[in-house]
Amino acid sequence: xxxxxxxxxxxxxxxxxxxxxxxxxxxxxxxxxxxxxxxxxxxxxxxxxxxxxxxxxxxxxxxxxxxxxxxxxxxxxxxxxxxxxxxxxxxxxxxxxxxxxxxxxxxxxxxxxxxxxxxxxxxxxxxxxxxxxxxxxxxxxxxxxxxxxxxxxxxxxxxxxxxxxxxxxxxxxxxxxxxxxxxxxxxxxxxxxxxxxxxxxxxxxxxxxxxxxxxxxxxxxxxxxxxxxxxxxxxxxxxxxxxxxxxxxxxxxxxxxxxxxxxxxxxxxxxxxxxxxxxxxxxxxxxxxxxxxxxxxxxxxxxxxxxxxxxxxxxxxxxxxxxxxxxxxxxxxxxxxxxxxxxxxxxxxxxxxxxxxxxxxxxxxxxxxxxxxxxxxxxxxxxxxxxxxxxxxxxxxxxxxxxxxxxxxxxxxxxxxxxxxxxxxxxxxxxxx
Numbered sequence: 001x002x003x004x005x006x007x008x009x010x011x012x013x014x015x016x017x018x019x020x021x022x023x024x025x026x027x028x029x030x031x032x033x034x035x036x037x038x039x040x041x042x043x044x045x046x047x048x049x050x051x052x053x054x055x056x057x058x059x060x061x062x063x064x065x066x067x068x069x070x071x072x073x074x075x076x077x078x079x080x081x082x083x084x085x086x087x088x089x090x091x092x093x094x095x096x097x098x099x100x101x102x103x104x105x106x107x108x109x110x111x112x113x114x115x116x117x118x119x120x121x122x123x124x125x126x127x128x129x130x131x132x133x134x135x136x137x138x139x140x141x142x143x144x145x146x147x148x149x150x151x152x153x154x155x156x157x158x159x160x161x162x163x164x165x166x167x168x169x170x171x172x173x174x175x176x177x178x179x180x181x182x183x184x185x186x187x188x189x190x191x192x193x194x195x196x197x198x199x200x201x202x203x204x205x206x207x208x209x210x211x212x213x214x215x216x217x218x219x220x221x222x223x224x225x226x227x228x229x230x231x232x233x234x235x236x237x238x239x240x241x242x243x244x245x246x247x248x249x250x251x252x253x254x255x256x257x258x259x260x261x262x263x264x265x266x267x268x269x270x271x272x273x274x275x276x277x278x279x280x281x282x283x284x285x286x287x288x289x290x291x292x293x294x295x296x297x298x299x300x301x302x303x304x305x306x307x308x309x310x311x312x313x314x315x316x317x318x319x320x321x322x323x324x325x326x327x328x329x330x331x332x333x334x335x336x337x338x339x340x341x342x343x344x345x346x347x348x349x350x351x352x353x354x355x356x357x358x359x360x361x362x363x364x365x366x367x368x369x370x371x372x373x374x375x376x377x378x379x380x381x382x383x384x385x386x387x388x389x390x391x392x393x394x395x396x397x398x399x400x401x402x403x404x405x406x407x408x409x410x411x412x413x414x415x416x417x418x419x420x421x422x423x424x425x426x427x428x429x430x431x432x433x
Contacts, residue, residue, distance in 0.1 A: 002037055005037050014156055014158075020045055021116060021117060021118045022046055022120070023048070024107060027063075027066045028178055029168060030164075031121075032178045033176065036171065036176055046075065046077070047070055047077045049078070050079075052082050053082060061179070078110045082102045084098050091310060092360060105309035118155065120156050120158055125160065128147045132147060133199070146224045147225070239252060251302045253302055258294075279296045297385070302388075316355060318422065325393055326429055327405060329424065331352065331424055333422060334421060336419060337418065344423050346415040347413040348397075348419075358392070363401075364401040364412075367408070375394065378408055379392065384407075392405055400412045
């Protein structure tokens with residue numbers, strides 16, 4: 001297995017031997033084997049573990065197990081404890097979707113805070129094969145044929161070419177123990193049904209045939225992903241080298257509709273491209289291959305990749321400048337001496353403000369209006385794309401909803417002329433290209 005990991009890293013030009021990598025560690029077989037591989041190869045790393053608190057004592061035991069191995073090997077460990085079920089309910093997500101949002105938001109935050117080069121996850125060849133059947137089942141054949149991405153913005157999968165059997169053999173050779181997630185034994189999730197009802201019975205009947213098919217699929221997926229990477233070069237010439245990161249994170253805002261040849265390479269078909277050329281109504285949306293979307297805005301277009309994680313609530317203090325969602329925000333203390341300006345919001349002095357994403361049912365009283373207004377209605381009126389709505393900060397002043405950043409201020413916390421006030425300013429992190 002170590003040879004496969006080394007060869008893959010060399011082939012993809014991943015520099016894992018110098019700058020530390022953040023490893024996603026659940027405590028299961030795959031992630032512990034990945035950590036052991038890094039240790040055997042003397043590659044520097046830190047670990048990140050998320051306790052989703054979904055399985056009671058079992059989740060806490062997973063966390064304790066990971067802490068034990070991190071201490072034993074002298075690795076720096078970062079742990080996040082999440083109220084996953086509450087988050088899912090508040091945001092209208094499935095448990096799996098909520099867990100995915102939470103863990104990748106945490107991983108990205110730690111990677112930035114610690115100045116780590118890459119995030120490495122332990123997805124492997126069997127995961128890739130299950131991914132194929134899962135997306136065929138969903139009807140997304142183009143996504144299925146490309147498999148799990150081998151790499152992405154800030155993300156690598158060093159075990160991508162290794163099978164589960166190879167990983168288990170390596171773990172046993174290394175004298176590892178690991179945790180078994182009891183939820184993997186149940187068929188509550190579609191991925192588990194693919195594994196238990198399709199792949200495992202197939203392996204029992206024709207293991208060698210299944211291995212050949214899995215190997216062939218991995219090679220096919222790798223070629224498709226390499227072809228996609230080559231095709232991105234056209235986009236780089238049009239939009240710049242960081243176009244994929246902008247589109248995948250905050251969205252790439254375009255003054256003009258992209259050329260048809262570029263849209264075709266993201267999986268938009270000819271009929272969709274014709275519709276785009278005739279579109280006049282803002283809010284129209286088209287789905288390309290995988291998660292690529294193109295949205296018509298009031299001014300221009302939004303090329304969007306996968307949905308972004310919902311940002312965690314942020315308490316911002318005077319003197320701080322922080323990034324949150326689509327915006328960079330700053331807070332200061334100044335004497336309030338004239339009418340409120342559009343580029344800043346003034347509040348009666350307080351210790352600070354809180355930024356959070358909107359929840360279903362959030363209401364506030366907009367400045368100058370009588371009665372309450374739903375935040376969701378405001379965003380719809382302002383034609384905020386659905387994928388962007390979680391990226392607009394709701395501003396709280398002394399636990400009262402004081403407005404939706406960049407959209408509307410609430411009748412809360414009015415500053416007094418001649419006195420010290422909190423001044424909130426912001427700028428959008430994305431621009432039209």
